[in-house]
Amino acid sequence: MPTVAFHTLGCKVNFYDTEGIWQVFKHRGYEQVPFEEKADVYVVNTCTVTHTGDKKSRQMIRRAVRTNPDAVVVVTGCYAQVAPDEVARIAGVDLVIGNDQKSKIVDHVERVQKEQHPYQSVGNIMKADAFEELDVPYFEERSRANLKIQDGCNNFCTFCIIPRARGLIRSRKPENVLAQATKLAQAGYREIVLTGIHTGGYGADFVDYRLAHLLADLERIELPFRIRISSIEASEIDDHLIEVLGRSQKVVNHLHIPLQAGSDEVLRRMHRHYTVAEYAEKLKQLRNALPDLAITSDVIVGFPGETDADFEDTYAFVEEQRFSQLHVFPYSQRRGTAAAKFKDQVAEDVKHLRVARMIQLSQRLEADYARQFVGRHLDVIAESPVISADDETRRAFAAHPEQKRMLVGYAANYLRVAFRVPEGTPLEALVGERMRVRIVETGNGVQLGHFVEQLTFADQDEHGVAVSTSGRLTS
Structure with missing residues (x-):
């Protein structure tokens, strides 16, 4: 049986695509092995959001070549799409595949094996006009399922290379999204994360069917799963969407709404599609409809032309809006974007100081948000035992006397929670x-909870499909 190994860099969409590519290989008789082991084929799914992404992608490509010089080394993803010639010049690369060719990847591998010479299959992604279907019925070693609903972006922010790497918006047909969601829920996934390059833009290429309609249709699937939207722009939140969110029993009380800057002048230079006032009004409407809503966001500091006053405006706005968490990024020049040519670049030491201040603010806001839930019940999906979790979680509970009986996972509002499980039940x-x-x-990044009861149970019906049972494990 031929073997294939994967390494994925970048975003949730790339990880979804890799799972889909694996299914294509699996159906053609391949066995998956770890990337560190010798394989017949290596697939590196690359990222190009920053130059660091390019660098890490090249490192992983060279690692694959060193591990087995006789293997077919395939490079796909965003770096492969925007710089195919550069990727092809890396010694040992056999195949460079564009972002709209992933479903055909095994055919290309077999052609390389037959013809014994490297080649590229990378076209003009801006001409892609249909969503490329990749079936992902389950995820290896994951407790939550990502469901890709669209690809591409129409916004062309001045700091972003992604439209060149992914093309324009191409939405997945609603019936295919619903079928995939049903399959994932039947497989036992209790949370499905709707993801895409520009998730909130879903349906922009359809007539009279947008994200709100899709959420309403997903609500009708009578299986026990919750829905999380990976990200949505403030400009895409309308009255219909707020109405659907307000009455939903499946969509979690958490939204990630990128801000990027709290200065209208900086937003204009970024080519964002809202003002600070418009953004604030959207958050006000959402919070009126959804009490306790957690709103997380992205902020870029040190964008070209950002003055001290601009940064202070952003800082004050973030503090005022009480975000529950921030992802903070220093602006990084990206070749091929409009902002890379702007002349008033901000000094690196200034960026670092601003990043540090914004991260401190984020930590304080996260703690403030978490504190209001002390004594209250949250719906948490167990992700892993604490002793095998990330470094931050293991450090936080290293001295806890019952750490070996503890699980950790995310609540519906995206708070990370650790809790002890009663004796007699295997954690796994x-x-x-x-x-x-x-x-x-509450703590720094991880909250401590007391187990109350188990809400869903995995069982199997006569077809071997995981279903929910009505049993109860209680404290």
């Missing part, structure tokens, strides 16, 4: 299931 059996947890203490 609870991973991926929904628990009701009472928050007893």
Whole structure:
């Protein structure tokens, strides 16, 4: 049986695509092995959001070549799309595949093996006009499922290379999204994350069918799963969407709404499609309709031309809007974007100081948001035992006397919560299931809770499909 190994860089969409590519290989008789092991084919799914993404992509390509010089080394993803000739010049690369060719990847591999010479299959992504279907019925070693609903972006922000790498918006047909969501829910996934390059733009290429309509249709699937929207722009939040969110029993009380800057002048130079006042009004409407809503966001500091006053405006706006968490990025010049040519670049030391201040503010706001839930119950999906979780979580509970009986996961509002499980239940059996947890203490990044009851249980019907049972494990 031929073997294939994967390495993925970048965003959730890339990870979804890699899972889809693996399914294509699997159906053609391949076995997957770890990337560090010898394989017949290596697939590196690259990122190009920053120059660091390009650099890491090149490092992983060279690692694959060193591990097995006789293997077919395939490079796809965004770096491959925007710089195919540069990628092809890396010694040992056999195949460069564009972002709209991933479903045909095994055909290309077999052609390379037959003809014994490298080649590229990278076209003009701006001409792609249909969503490329990749079936992902399950995810290897994941407790939540990503569901890609669209590709591409029409916004052309001045700092962003992604439209050149992904093309314009191409939405997945609603019936295919619903079928995939049903399949994932039947496989036992209790949270489905709707993702895409520009998720909130879903349906921009359809007639009279947008994200709000899709959410309403997903609501009708009678299986126990919750829905998270990976990201949505403030300009895409309208009255219909707020109405759907307000009555939904599946969509979680968390939205990620990128801000990028709290200065109208900086937003204009970024080519964002809203003003600070318009953004604030959207958040006000959302919070009126959805009490306790967690709103996370992205902020870029040090964008060309950002003055001290602009930064202070952003800082004040973030503080005023009470975000529950921020992703903070220093602006990085990206070749091929309009902003890379702007003359008034901000000094690196100034960027670093601004990033540090914004991260400190984010930590304070996250703590403030979490504190209001002490004594309240949250719906948490167990992700892993604490002892095998990320470094931050393991450090936070290293001295806890019951750490070996603790699970950690995300609440519906995206708070990370650790809690002890009653004796007699294997921790592994609870991973991926929904628990009701009472928050007893908040901490830096991870909250401590007391287990109350288990809300979903994995079982199998006569077809071997995971379903929810009505049993209850309680504290």
